[in-house]
Amino acid sequence: ISLLVGEADAEQFVVAISRDAAISENNVLTFFWNTKAPYFDSAQPMKPQYFKDGRYALTVQAHDSQGKAVDSAKLTVVLKNRVDRPSPAPGIALVNKLEFGQNHQYRVHCDTSVFEIINQMGLPIMGGMALSGDLLITQSVEDARPNGEFLIRLKTDDKAYVSSYGVKNYLYAGHELKPQLYRLTNKYGEVIKANMFAKQAKYRIMDILPVLSPGLKKEGDSWTDTVTLRIDGLTPFITFKGSAMLDSFEWEQGRECAKITSLLRSETPIKLANGKIESTGSINAEVTTYFAYKSGIMMRRDIRLTFDATVKPDSRDTAGVESQQPDQMYSPPEMSPYDYEDESPDYSSGPGSRRRASTPAAAQSPDAAVKKGKVELAITVRLEK
Structure with missing residues (x-):
């Protein structure tokens, strides 16, 4: 329909x-x-x-x-998505309500769109540029400390996949170890230590808890915000910084939620599709978070990333294509979930950027082949249970 x-x-x-x-x-x-x-x-x-x-x-x-x-x-x-509130409306406290033994699962899904810029208009580029990723992150509270700090365990499931060129590839199939880490945080989502046991295995997993601000908040109030992002197999670990604002109150999944909008930016470079798509400047993020303030649980987060990029012709558009099996697209070293806690550029890897075997394209000028484009990543983080 x-x-x-x-x-x-x-x-x-x-x-x-x-x-x-x-x-x-x-x-x-x-x-x-x-x-x-x-x-x-x-x-x-x-x-x-x-x-x-x-x-x-x-x-x-x-x-x-x-x-x-x-x-x-x-x-x-x-x-009728907005929640009816009195006028003047009282302020509310935005706090992540954490307790020992708490366990939630969040589905993370990402879709990629590529546009060619012609006469200041964005025209969708069709063909072999379609990339998407999907994973399930389990967030559990392993320890609640007297000083208000919480030990959070983040774990990625073994069904995380990247769909590239129409082929779905499960990233950690057959791996004994799955990405997981222990993170120390407080009830406002501030990260005190990103990885408590970094000497054992240095995984990088995006934060689920939203960064909130102490005190009673009303519509229009703002605060400094930080959002981290990593779509396994597609993007590097990216830290975005900017500001958040309490926009309004809306219903989401049957709960009264504070709708928080954030505008953020990062300078971390991104490469997709084996370097055929490469960012050329800052990455902008528009984030909408639906936070159930009565229960203190994030219900949903919509993230829209946009950045200027250079786009090279896809081999599927310029030459014959050979069949691609999932095991040809997968390489354990490139898809390693281990990322060390340094600030060096961490380019994306895995199926979304893995080199594909194909018939060589006709020779052409590199300058003529490269196009100016815009890339959009639409990411949804949704509470499943």
């Missing part, structure tokens, strides 16, 4: 949902539409748009296996 929002002749296509995504019960198919997800206008394909609370006309179309619309229905929906 496809969803279109708006009046006739001014409808905006929002999302297409496959039959497999439906929940079937009592001869009824139920589809879920994430009303907070961004949509993109063809006039500005790189600028995400969002629906505000209000009344909308919604058209639902059913399509056959060839994509032809075979039926449709119209209805009116009322979006």
Whole structure:
């Protein structure tokens, strides 16, 4: 099915949902539409748009296996994501509520989009540039200390994968050791020691806890923010610094949440697709965090990374392609989860940047081959349980 929002002749296509995504019960198919997800206008394909609370006309179309619309229905929906609060609204305390034995699992997923810049417009580049990554991080509280510090264990599951050129590759299949570490932090998400046992194995795993600020906060209040990121097999370990602001209060997964928006930046370079995509400047991050302030748990975090890049032609676009098996794409040294605690540039590795065997492309000028582009990484961190 496809969803279109708006009046006739001014409808905006929002999302297409496959039959497999439906929940079937009592001869009824139920589809879920994430009303907070961004949509993109063809006039500005790189600028995400969002629906505000209000009344909308919604058209639902059913399509056959060839994509032809075979039926449709119209209805009116009322979006209400914001939480009603009194005016003036009291301030709230934003605190990560941690206790010994607490255990949560977060699904991390990343999709990559590449745009070629022509006449200041971003045109999507199709072909063999599609890269995505997925992993599950378990966060458990192993110790609660009297001084307000907590020993957090972060562990990556063995089903972490990178999908590159249409091939899904499980990064740690067959590995006896999986990435894990113990991190010392406090209830505001401030990292006191990134790896308590660095001499045993120096893993790098992104933080899950949001960085918060003491005191009662109201809408519009801001504080200094730090976000770390690593998508195994795609990106290096990146530290972003900037500011966060309490934007508003919204419902997320049935809970009242503080919606925190952050604008951050990093100078860490990124290389993707075996160096075919290489950042040329700062990496900007727009982060939206949904924090259930009553229970002190982060429910969801949406991260949008954008950066200018040089884009070289993909071998799949310029020459014949040989079949690629997962074991050809995987190399334990390149995919090593061990990263030492230095500040040297840590370029991405693994299937997303692994060299592929292919028929040599026709000779051409290096300058003519390289294009100016923009890269966007859409990352979602979502509480599963």
